[in-house]
Amino acid sequence: MTSGFGRPRTTPHQREEVERLFGELGSHPEELVFSEPWEVRAFALAVAGHTSGQYPWKDFQQALVSSIKTWENSVEDLAHPAWSYFEHWVSALQEVLEHGGFVDARAVQARTEGVLSTPANRNHHEPHYDPVAIDPAVTHRTGATS
Amino acid sequence: MSNVDRTQEEVAARVKALESLMIEKGLLTTEMVDRFVEIYENEVGPQLGAKVVARAWTDPDFKARLLEDATAACRELEIGGMQGEDMVVLEVTDEVHHAVVCTLCSCYPWPVLGTPPNWYKEPQYRSRMVREPRKVLAEEFSFPIPDETEIRVWDSSSEIRYWVLPQRPRGTEDWTEEQLTELVTRDSMIGVGPTKAAS
Numbered sequence: 001m002t003s004g005f006g007r008p009r010t011t012p013h014q015r016e017e018v019e020r021l022f023g024e025l026g027s028h029p030e031e032l033v034f035s036e037p038w039e040v041r042a043f044a045l046a047v048a049g050h051t052s053g054q055y056p057w058k059d060f061q062q063a064l065v066s067s068i069k070t071w072e073n074s075v076e077d078l079a080h081p082a083w084s085y086f087e088h089w090v091s092a093l094q095e096v097l098e099h100g101g102f103v104d105a106r107a108v109q110a111r112t113e114g115v116l117s118t119p120a121n122r123n124h125h126e127p128h129y130d131p132v133a134i135d136p137a138v139t140h141r142t143g144a145t146s
Numbered sequence: 147m148s149n150v151d152r153t154q155e156e157v158a159a160r161v162k163a164l165e166s167l168m169i170e171k172g173l174l175t176t177e178m179v180d181r182f183v184e185i186y187e188n189e190v191g192p193q194l195g196a197k198v199v200a201r202a203w204t205d206p207d208f209k210a211r212l213l214e215d216a217t218a219a220c221r222e223l224e225i226g227g228m229q230g231e232d233m234v235v236l237e238v239t240d241e242v243h244h245a246v247v248c249t250l251c252s253c254y255p256w257p258v259l260g261t262p263p264n265w266y267k268e269p270q271y272r273s274r275m276v277r278e279p280r281k282v283l284a285e286e287f288s289f290p291i292p293d294e295t296e297i298r299v300w301d302s303s304s305e306i307r308y309w310v311l312p313q314r315p316r317g318t319e320d321w322t323e324e325q326l327t328e329l330v331t332r333d334s335m336i337g338v339g340p341t342k343a344a345s
Contacts, residue, residue: 044182111163127305
């Protein structure tokens with residue numbers, strides 16, 4: 001064991017870097033608000049793909065803009081409840097990956113269906129009604145009632 | 147490709163699919179993604195759990211309902227979701243401390259706590275927390291539990307997801323529910339860290 005589990009491994013500098021990239025999309029860092037775990041994952045994937053050198057950020061930005069445009073043209077009311085900013089991140093990420101020849105749409109679709117047909121934790125379905133471990137008190141409480 | 151009307155579940159699956167394909171192609175590693183997730187992991191979700199905790203601290207009837215049936219009580223506050231179907235909340239007292247682990251994978255009540263922190267998924271946490279919880283809490287989390295307090299570790303599975311109701315911090319008797327929410331930390335709801343102190 002080398003390091004504590006609970007200690008942060010990221011630095012303020014990394015956060016600044018991410019917010020700078022986000023800002024380049026024409027958004028304010030304050031708009032970087034997530035409401036579902038997959039949104040953070042999609043966000044991190046797109047940033048990680050770029051920082052590992054797979055595509056220029058500009059390409060991602062263009063794909064994002066175009067996905068949002070397509071959506072806007074497909075709904076009558078821009079306040080349509082199906083709006084999800086990070087869904088466009090997912091579409092844009094897939095687009096740049098397809099464009100770069102890394103994945104093709106059919107492979108992504110097949111993999112997605114595979115994920116959907118696999119229960120989230122297929123090996124861990126039994127409920128556990130009792131503690132899995134008890135670390136008893138080391139000393140007795142002074143002045144306790146029992 | 148139209149993405150209107152796609153369900154959350156489908157999008158979440160697509161994200162997983164893209165990640166696994168990117169890793170297979172050697173475009174990135176899980177660690178690289180986790181690094182960016184970690185920046186934000188504390189900002190998704192745990193504020194919902196904090197709301198529930200603060201309500202329980204200020205409303206004894208709600209607390210009783212929460213300990214009786216956490217899923218139903220959370221629904222009262224319009225909190226619920228895919229992996230929150232069977233939640234059990236464990237109350238910390240002076241006599242007994244509770245902590246949560248998923249021994250096999252990373253089952254986690256994310257509707258209230260957001261995405262699991264990275265260490266929650268690590269084999270070291272999953273196995274050591276069961277073997278020597280007192281030591282792990284003191285050494286790895288700098289969160290020593292008093293010697294006279296028993297520690298119970300609970301295994302979350304996809305059937306029952308546990309989380310922890312920490313003790314209300316001292317000196318907050320006249321605090322409002324909203325103020326109290328600020329004191330609840332994610333780690334205190336996993337049982338591996340303190341709430342913030344009243345200041």
